[in-house]
Amino acid sequence: MLERYLSGVRKNIQPGDKGGNDMQLIIEKNYQEMSKKAAELVASQITFDPASVLGLATGSTPLGMYNELVKIFNKGEIDFSEVITFNLDEYYKISPDNKNSYHYYMMNNFFNKINIKGANINLLDGMTDKPQQECKNYDREIKRAGGIDLQILGIGPNGHIGFNEPGDKLCVETHLVDLTEETIKANSRFFANCKKVPKRAITVGMATILKAEKILLLASGKKKARAVKKAVNGYVDTKIPASFLQTHPHLTMVIDEEAALLLD
Ligand code: GLP
Numbered sequence: 001m002l003e004r005y006l007s008g009v010r011k012n013i014q015p016g017d018k019g020g021n022d023m024q025l026i027i028e029k030n031y032q033e034m035s036k037k038a039a040e041l042v043a044s045q046i047t048f049d050p051a052s053v054l055g056l057a058t059g060s061t062p063l064g065m066y067n068e069l070v071k072i073f074n075k076g077e078i079d080f081s082e083v084i085t086f087n088l089d090e091y092y093k094i095s096p097d098n099k100n101s102y103h104y105y106m107m108n109n110f111f112n113k114i115n116i117k118g119a120n121i122n123l124l125d126g127m128t129d130k131p132q133q134e135c136k137n138y139d140r141e142i143k144r145a146g147g148i149d150l151q152i153l154g155i156g157p158n159g160h161i162g163f164n165e166p167g168d169k170l171c172v173e174t175h176l177v178d179l180t181e182e183t184i185k186a187n188s189r190f191f192a193n194c195k196k197v198p199k200r201a202i203t204v205g206m207a208t209i210l211k212a213e214k215i216l217l218l219a220s221g222k223k224k225a226r227a228v229k230k231a232v233n234g235y236v237d238t239k240i241p242a243s244f245l246q247t248h249p250h251l252t253m254v255i256d257e258e259a260a261l262l263l264d
Contacts, residue, residue: 035064
């Protein structure tokens, strides 16, 4: 299993090509099993390379995986002291102590519960007055760390990854983005109402994600089935940013049965 996970097959696929099937697709019974499997794979990565650079996602999907990783850590089976992390995205503008910020989410659900060094945690500043500068610095830091070894991703109901929203074109680098109505609505469940959801966000771009050595995408529940199908079985299309993952030589998808419902 680990061998398969750490090897990977390169393939040549062009935008517009029908997606291939040499990604590794793991379908688990439910959310809990998906979370356990994902945590196992992340733990394997850290055992393989204790100084791994992880790209981390937020949202409800990876929450179970973070809980499982904390359990593995508490058993003394994993050491985060050399791990470096870069989070995918952050709302703009939002302060780090706002409960809906991804900064707050990461600190409270994961970082404060493991032995990662503060200096090794990289989070986007959702309050910066110089977003362009913040984006440039973030890309520079990712490069300086040698790129992402393992990128963890969720998927938006509209096929977004990070906050790379569907459109006529996709951005390569870290950038400030206007969120789509669909995303604002989907994420409003965490806020008092739609009006309270920030309308913009900063996200790493498609190149940073696709340049990661390995990608692990998680999806759970019926509401993700359409996006998963389009990402896996559809054409590579900027209107479904996740479909670009088909071009990645080392993609593992861990999804539950409900998210897999519409797959061929
Ligand atoms: C947000 C995040 C994404 C995440 C998506 C799905 O928009 N920016 O990184 O994958 O939501 O979230 P959830 O897992 O809560 O469905």
